[in-house]
Amino acid sequence: MSEIKSLARGLKLLELLAQAENGAGITELAGQLDIDKSSASRLVQTLASYGFAEQDPDTRRYKLGPRIVTLSRTMLTRMPLRDEAKPFLRRLMERTGEGAHLAILSQGGALYVDQVESPATLRATTGVGTVAPLHCTALGKALLAFDAHAHFPTELKAYTPRTITSPETLRVHLDQTRRQGYAVDDEEYEYGVRCLAVPVFDYRGKAVGAIGISGPAGRISLERLSELAAITRTIGQELTDRLSFKP
Amino acid sequence: MSEIKSLARGLKLLELLAQAENGAGITELAGQLDIDKSSASRLVQTLASYGFAEQDPDTRRYKLGPRIVTLSRTMLTRMPLRDEAKPFLRRLMERTGEGAHLAILSQGGALYVDQVESPATLRATTGVGTVAPLHCTALGKALLAFDAHAHFPTELKAYTPRTITSPETLRVHLDQTRRQGYAVDDEEYEYGVRCLAVPVFDYRGKAVGAIGISGPAGRISLERLSELAAITRTIGQELTDRLSFKP
DNA sequence: GTGCCCGTTGTATAATGCACAACGATTGAC
């Protein structure tokens, strides 16, 4: 049980550095963690000596270090699901013409772990590493509906007027999602952006992620929706089939 | 001076987890750091409780956690150079037809922090977060030649028969790079891949990064080299100009 | 079933991180 306190503080400092827009000063950091300046200074120095933090030579303020970017990449390249899904994401993009994404459940949201951008000039781009809410994105809904580990969100924040904010409505919506086998985000997270997503299962039948497309509502029209859903479902099923032979 | 020991150990554990291909066990980790199993267990538990590590429920082995990917993204989005460079990277890709990259000096190499992929089916893709050697890549050479903070590599590892492995040759080569204002990697890092890069300077005249293109040697032919170099130099200069008004 | 190896947990001791304080450096106001 017992956490290592100073390691925990160091990690909290990393999160604070991440939140700070233009870096953070030692005094400021110490205040937020309610620890002494000297402790904060030494902790951040340690982070810096391993490349996890960096000091601006001019302002003496600290920010996140480059080592994190490196680690992130090695983590992503070590993710088997990502390798398996890549060609299917490409196909999904080519057949629909829209940006394709792969997400997993993480940190109470949908974590985007890979993408294939659409060549169209007008494109909805959600970068790898983003955590999107579960209740108003297609990938999120797909995870929420099919992944047993997903916690039903306690707060349904409204991002647009179309966002579903009532738990009952969302539950009904998720039932429908399960029945039809794919999830839709109809401008519920961002104005003018529609998304479609389907879950992906591993050899044990457990949902391990979701793939989907995302694009301007003008191109992903309501008339094309069922056609695009069919394509997405097919490719999702193919990926699931591929993952069935992995144990 | 004095490092916080347990934080340092936690960070070392992160690096070990990054190196481990298929996750790592506690005993194994403890052995590599020469600490007790119990310490390693508690440290990794702390990492896990903040999402920096993750335990496979089946094998009980640990691997890197998803929080790192999130942090990496926030760090990249907070990097001003990246925002400034993005449109220039796009232009570079459009005018040359090759994949364009932005790199900074970090961890003794060239850290790729952004890219715009070529639409061509045959493309050389080096993902964001990769650290490439300085002596045999165009971006690396550009940084090595123009960034005063760059340390001359102690070991010049040969990746292909064309890799420059002699320090004297490399110094002469870097002099030439400085004179002509752009760097070339002629299949010195990867077979069949040629790259071109130019440094980018901030308002103080200090090199803060490099941008360049990378593609199959068939398309980046030696005849087109000077033409492509001119384009890259021009766009690099434009980005440098843009950064001059930032203080 | 039995022995082995793994990850986790309890505990006393000693090492380590912490609070307080002082120091140099930088910034801003007058």
Next chain:
DNA sequence: GTCAATCGTTGTGCATTATACAACGGGCAC
């Protein structure tokens, strides 16, 4: 230009805390 205030860093004694040792419980192979 001078002074004061603030910031980040560094020393140091004390007390908290991380650690090593040991024991435990579970999974796996034989």
